[in-house]
Amino acid sequence: MATQLPCDGDGKCMKCGKKPLEEEKILCKMCVAPWHVECLLTRPESMESVVQWECPDCSDLAGGESAAPMVSGAAGELIAAIRAIEADSTLSEQEKARRRQQLMSGGSAVSGGGGGAEEREEKAKDDNEILAILGENMKCSFCMQLPDRPVTTPCGHNFCLKCFEKWVGQGKKTCAKCRELIPAKMASQPRINSSLVFAIRMARTSKTTSVDAPRVIQYVHNEDLPDTAFTTERAVRAGKANAKSGRIFVTIPHDHLGPITPEYDPVRKMGVLVGDCWEDRLACRQWGAHFPHVSGIAGQSDYGAQSVVLSGGYEDDEDHGEWFLYTGSGGRDLSGNKRTNKQQSSDQKFTSANQALRLSCKKGYPVRVIRSHKEKRSNYAPETGVRYDGVYRIEKCWRKKGIQGFVVCRYLFVRCDNSPAPWTSDERGDRPRALPDVPELKKAIDLTERKESPHWDFDEKEGSWKWKKPPPPSRSAKEKGAGKARSRKDSKAKILKGLFMNWAADWVLYLSTFCFPNEELHFAEFSCLLCRKVLTLPITTPCAHNFCKSCLDGAFGGQKFVRERHTGGRFLRTQKNVMKCPACTMDLSEFLQNAQVNRELMGAIESLMRKFEEEQKAMDGDEEENSGAPAPNDDEYAAAASEDEENTMSDSEETESKSVKSENETGKPGKPNTVNGDGGDKLEHSNTENGDGGDKMELSAATKRGRKRKNAAASGAGERTRGRKAQRAADEGDVSPSSPLSVRSDNEPE
DNA sequence: GGGCCCGCAGGG
DNA sequence: CCCTGCGGGCCC
Numbered sequence: 001m002a003t004q005l006p007c008d009g010d011g012k013c014m015k016c017g018k019k020p021l022e023e024e025k026i027l028c029k030m031c032v033a034p035w036h037v038e039c040l041l042t043r044p045e046s047m048e049s050v051v052q053w054e055c056p057d058c059s060d061l062a063g064g065e066s067a068a069p070m071v072s073g074a075a076g077e078l079i080a081a082i083r084a085i086e087a088d089s090t091l092s093e094q095e096k097a098r099r100r101q102q103l104m105s106g107g108s109a110v111s112g113g114g115g116g117a118e119e120r121e122e123k124a125k126d127d128n129e130i131l132a133i134l135g136e137n138m139k140c141s142f143c144m145q146l147p148d149r150p151v152t153t154p155c156g157h158n159f160c161l162k163c164f165e166k167w168v169g170q171g172k173k174t175c176a177k178c179r180e181l182i183p184a185k186m187a188s189q190p191r192i193n194s195s196l197v198f199a200i201r202m203a204r205t206s207k208t209t210s211v212d213a214p215r216v217i218q219y220v221h222n223e224d225l226p227d228t229a230f231t232t233e234r235a236v237r238a239g240k241a242n243a244k245s246g247r248i249f250v251t252i253p254h255d256h257l258g259p260i261t262p263e264y265d266p267v268r269k270m271g272v273l274v275g276d277c278w279e280d281r282l283a284c285r286q287w288g289a290h291f292p293h294v295s296g297i298a299g300q301s302d303y304g305a306q307s308v309v310l311s312g313g314y315e316d317d318e319d320h321g322e323w324f325l326y327t328g329s330g331g332r333d334l335s336g337n338k339r340t341n342k343q344q345s346s347d348q349k350f351t352s353a354n355q356a357l358r359l360s361c362k363k364g365y366p367v368r369v370i371r372s373h374k375e376k377r378s379n380y381a382p383e384t385g386v387r388y389d390g391v392y393r394i395e396k397c398w399r400k401k402g403i404q405g406f407v408v409c410r411y412l413f414v415r416c417d418n419s420p421a422p423w424t425s426d427e428r429g430d431r432p433r434a435l436p437d438v439p440e441l442k443k444a445i446d447l448t449e450r451k452e453s454p455h456w457d458f459d460e461k462e463g464s465w466k467w468k469k470p471p472p473p474s475r476s477a478k479e480k481g482a483g484k485a486r487s488r489k490d491s492k493a494k495i496l497k498g499l500f501m502n503w504a505a506d507w508v509l510y511l512s513t514f515c516f517p518n519e520e521l522h523f524a525e526f527s528c529l530l531c532r533k534v535l536t537l538p539i540t541t542p543c544a545h546n547f548c549k550s551c552l553d554g555a556f557g558g559q560k561f562v563r564e565r566h567t568g569g570r571f572l573r574t575q576k577n578v579m580k581c582p583a584c585t586m587d588l589s590e591f592l593q594n595a596q597v598n599r600e601l602m603g604a605i606e607s608l609m610r611k612f613e614e615e616q617k618a619m620d621g622d623e624e625e626n627s628g629a630p631a632p633n634d635d636e637y638a639a640a641a642s643e644d645e646e647n648t649m650s651d652s653e654e655t656e657s658k659s660v661k662s663e664n665e666t667g668k669p670g671k672p673n674t675v676n677g678d679g680g681d682k683l684e685h686s687n688t689e690n691g692d693g694g695d696k697m698e699l700s701a702a703t704k705r706g707r708k709r710k711n712a713a714a715s716g717a718g719e720r721t722r723g724r725k726a727q728r729a730a731d732e733g734d735v736s737p738s739s740p741l742s743v744r745s746d747n748e749p750e
Numbered sequence: 751g752g753g754c755c756c757g758c759a760g761g762g
Numbered sequence: 763c764c765c766t767g768c769g770g771g772c773c774c
Contacts, residue, residue: 241770242757254760281769285759293759296768300761313768329767337756339767352761352766374768754773761766 015039151190155180192423200425250288253476274419299356307368312375319378328354328409347407364454366391390417398444
């Protein structure tokens with residue numbers, strides 16, 4: 001087994017030497033050491049396994065098969081001690097973490113503790129301790145509070161964004177705490193440190209939740225998935241410049257306004273949560289947050305706008321987090337087959353997308369807002385990828401002369417979401433706020449303000465934002481169903497290729513497409529809400545959530561149903577231990593005392609499973625028996641070439657049945673294609689890596705007429721210029737000249 | 751890091 | 763059908 005190494009004290013990966021971002025690191029649950037995910041031979045497969053992840057050193061030691069060479073005897077003892085903490089079922093996860101850390105930093109492990117009487121107080125004390133520790137280490141040196149919108153200097157000191165900006169604004173160039181020089185870039189473009197936001201928020205939540213019901217339970221989940229690599233089983237699809245979109249996971253109609261709530265989310269059953277991140281626009285699209293692939297505005301001029309992306313495409317944009325000024329689209333010269341152009345060349349008007357935004361302004365509709373890492377001038381943009389930041393209302397819109405001298409449409413967006421923004425450690429969402437002062441309004445032309453009362457508004461009684469007037473009915477005929485979006489025309493192999501059958505969502509998609517096309521299959525019935533895989537020994541709670549028995553056992557590992565209490569000599573009545581359903585707030589302690597496996601459900605699943613296996617076997621036959629080792633780059637699951645409905649001429653003959661050969665050329669040094677090293681004996685969750693080698697991406701077979709632009713001819717050869725990659729491939733003799741790109745088919749290449 | 755290119759998706 | 767578009771990979 002190749003040696004694997006963690007990150008060193010400076011945060012540098014000892015394997016590749018790079019300094020991974022926070023989100024590219026994973027912490028071992030045993031020794032709390034950070035590891036660079038990219039350099040791991042085997043990556044965790046799911047969120048759950050991220051939380052439960054053990055580094056190669058610790059797991060090697062545990063397995064006892066081959067002790068990792070760099071773990072000394074002393075370290076072995078340390079790990080044993082950590083294991084003891086880990087095994088102590090009387091400790092909360094938090095307490096375990098605390099003790100692990102104590103151990104790592106040289107303190108001695110606190111012995112188990114009997115879990116009895118003062119548990120609650122003890123816990124509260126711990127939580128305060130966490131807050132205290134947090135406060136010590138990262139108080140803003142200016143206001144001496146836990147930083148609001150924390151920014152972190154390279155020297156590792158934390159400040160409120162506002163305080164920091166003030167400091168820098170005074171011309172200071174060194175860290176207020178250690179006098180280390182602040183790099184100019186950081187000084188001018190500080191970014192919110194989201195890990196810190198998370199840490200502060202967690203500390204605050206744990207403090208409040210120890211007393212009462214968790215208010216921000218959604219945030220726990222939410223923050224569970226900011227890392228693009230692990231957010232969802234399929235969201236990680238490596239984006240390709242010209243790729244087709246993957247399947248849409250949510251069931252909202254295309255013109256859905258407002259937040260995407262759980263009922264539209266058969267996969268996670270959570271909806272799209274504020275703070276959800278994706279690697280790119282394609283993945284974001286798959287969750288319905290913003291459908292257009294390139295366009296920054298989703299909307300229809302006579303209906304309203306669904307969403308916008310802040311991506312730095314227009315220099316007039318101005319981002320203040322809770323509110324921002326957005327620029328309309330258009331006014332640019334896109335000739336020469338361009339999709340974007342930094343240069344304005346004409347005035348923008350309130351038409352199409354711009355008009356859609358204006359309509360949403362007038363009606364007071366909520367607009368979903370996505371921020372992209374490409375927006376470099378904003379403090380609030382994510383470091384990587386794109387992020388859903390909740391809904392905003394457009395309070396005013398107008399036109400003005402933009403920076404480049406042409407008139408642009410302007411929109412004042414103000415946040416109005418029930419969940420706090422990703423950059424605050426608030427526990428609550430927005431309250432109605434006064435409109436900001438916008439100096440440029442003085443020079444506004446065509447100012448539009450809302451006259452009627454807004455459809456989406458704050459309900460004082462409920463203390464939350466909601467539809468005060470019903471949203472306009474969807475006009476979108478087809479709803480994107482997670483299961484139904486696929487047509488029967490798709491080859492089974494093609495679908496299967498992208499799926500991982502342990503995941504109930506994928507499994508249900510497969511079943512509902514091929515085995516039970518006429519049945520309504522739901523995700524929930526088959527998936528464990530904890531492991532998200534197909535239920536084994538399912539238990540259905542009174543609140544109608546399903547879990548594997550083992551997962552549920554694990555969730556409440558060893559907790560007692562009642563607590564004995566006594567003060568001094570007096571015994572008090574035993575107190576019920578509250579055991580909340582992992583999916584909602586219902587107390588399951590009663591139920592769990594006699595929880596029974598849902599035999600009927602199990603039977604149903606088993607028979608479905610049988611059916612599935614039959615289908616699969618049949619298919620394996622068709623596919624000439626090639627399902628052995630899951631080679632990361634295998635092409636055998638290639639798909640029927642064209643499924644383009646819009647292609648009226650069935651020119652599939654033109655799409656030669658040729659697969660681009662992939663001898664696993666390992667790509668260029670910079671980009672490891674196949675991380676999965678040894679395939680191992682179990683199926684890898686390999687869709688992240690495997691489809692990734694550019695040539696192997698499935699692309700639409702027929703290339704349509706090239707784009708007919710006014711002066712398209714000026715762009716080059718009279719006939720459509722072939723893509724460079726195709727050109728290169730052709731040069732290598734891999735692709736016949738008539739076939740544009742890697743066309744794939746069910747057949748093996750001759 | 752800037753420029754070029756182009757399949758896709760959606761509006762009208 | 764035609765037009766537009768705050769992408770993203772790749773080459774220079």
